[in-house]
Amino acid sequence: MARRGLAAVAGGAAVAAALPWLLDDFLVSLALSCLMYVALATSWAMFSGATRYVSLGTSAFFGLGAYVSAWTVAAAPWPVVIAGGALIAAAFAGLAGLAILHLRGTYFAVLTFGMSELTRHAVTYGEKQYAGTVGRVLTVAPSSRTVYLTVLAIAVAAVGVAVVVRGSRFGLALIGIGADEQRAQTLGVPTRRVKVAGFALSAAFAGAAGAAMAVRWTYIDPTAVFNPFIGLQTVLIAIVGGPLSLTGPLLAALVFSLLAEFLRLQFPYAYLIALGILLIVAVLYLPQGLAGLWQTRARAERPTAAR
């Protein structure tokens, strides 16, 4: 399973890597958007889908990554900037996780949302006190092709890591926590350590994505990069795709990004309504997400094949 999955990922990545040479700037931008949400939704599902700790904190990690990029992009080599974004976001998630991962359900979700607001205001305050500014201009920026390939690499890494984690002891521990945390603990899973590590790992990808995307905007300020919409959209995509599956969030990220863009360009006044209706339908009739479509079919086919 893992080997076939990795082969499919490699194939998809090879196709995606060729796009900047085949398509025009706009379509490449659209592909970039898809890849960003692939990275965000896959890494979100890796932790939140498995453990059922629904995090609304993606925008905090994304924004931190964006600020790391703004602080360092003029001075440091590009891979260091991206790695810096990932590390800072992961370190922050680790610290925050130590403080809030003992809460469950709605309390955890609300706290992670509060955490991203807190981060936004903390960055605003810090920047104002020590730099005398709030927004940052990024005049040195790598080419848009480099940005695209970077986000592609982040998305591939997110999917690759998710595949590896699923088959590992660590991944089983995460699923065990999602199924019944107390039982997992009784059976000897160091739940606290596993949760913090999983939370930090998933935050690293959001941080890296933020660091890569920020250079496209020339100017960033806290309202733009700590946009709660980014976190909400990530959760929606993962839920519509099926948070427990691997392919679900991936495909949902592609479908959702393309559909949102198509609706925005073709039906400028109706697109939010259409999107809302689609989401309601998806949640009502596809409780397992898009992944439920092929998973149930596979389950239905299996007994027949055995007979």
Add this chain to the structure above:
Amino acid sequence: MMRVLAIALVAALVLVGASLDTSAQSDAPPIKIGYAISRTGPFAPGAQATQEPSYILWAEQVNAAGGLNVKGQKRKIELVSYDDRSEVETIVRTFEKLMVTDKVDLILPPWGSTANFAVAPLADKHGYPVLAPTALSMKLVDMKLPNFFSMLPQPYVLMAAAADMLAANGVKTVAVIYMDDVFGLENIAAFEPAVKAKGIEIVDKKSYPLGIKDLSPVLRAIKDKNPDAFVGLTYPPDTILASKQSKEIGFNPKVFFTAVGTAFPLYKQVMGADSDGVSGIGSWSVKTSPAAKAYFDAHVKRFQKEPDRWASAHCWAGLQILQAAIEKVGMDRKAIREYIASNEHATIIGPVRFKGSEIQFPGTVGQWVGGDFEVVWPANRATAKLVVPKPAWK
């Protein structure tokens, strides 16, 4: 009988054919002008108050007159427009679509500083000139992009005018609040040295975050210090909040100045008679020129709402400059850019020219006087006399 019918039919066909033929001759291909602007999301109220109505009105007026005169050909304008959802990434992507996929002839800028920061380098890379009516940041001007022109005077110009006005009216002490974003911070940085140079003391200075819901503690503290003037470097929601709450606590200094939004028709709708005597950033009124009055009337007639008395007219002036450039040098974008950069332009806000990206236009102060928003400073641009001290809240 049949023959008569046949002849009539042939005649009719010839006539129709001839009329088709002439229309084909006079119809040169339209000029495609593209833009993305906020119709949804947090930027939408500003974009729809100040910017997009002018784009639509301009295209309709030009087309009603038969189009733009490009090298002896009349060419109509076809606007290609999209909603940008107030998201920077969507703005970047949509402008790439306009310039690269749709290959529009020209583009019009999005709304607000953040959006223009993202679009200006992109437009410059693809060689599209941009006349931005709602970009206010020296950082953007300092990027020295050859194709970027700012239609608004920058913070140091605006704040110098405000300081002049305060000093000329015997203000000795001022309290100031400002918003924690690029607008607030750049303006406070310009405001402090400007008032200090005039010997005015800043007795209180407080910042607040975007989206604040209660300013009364800050305003109470300011009221206790009893300054001659209050200056709020505010955005529309906080402009209204500061005004309402000042009235509630009975804080009525000699000069009450709030920044963005004071010149919006919305301000008077919300504040009613209390708007009287409130000053703010504004640069024109219907009394500025007959052309300004014509623009105002056309805007009200088409959209049943008034343009704002600050950036709306700068937006219209930018469109006038673009139109003049097209009719003078044709559709070559390089030539249009050269024309904009090197000439003085007649507009509804008066003659303007550019120095680098910066418009050469004086700082102005406006005030609600007798139910309308008028320019009150400097004297040579004033359309009404400044009222100091401000009358009491009603």
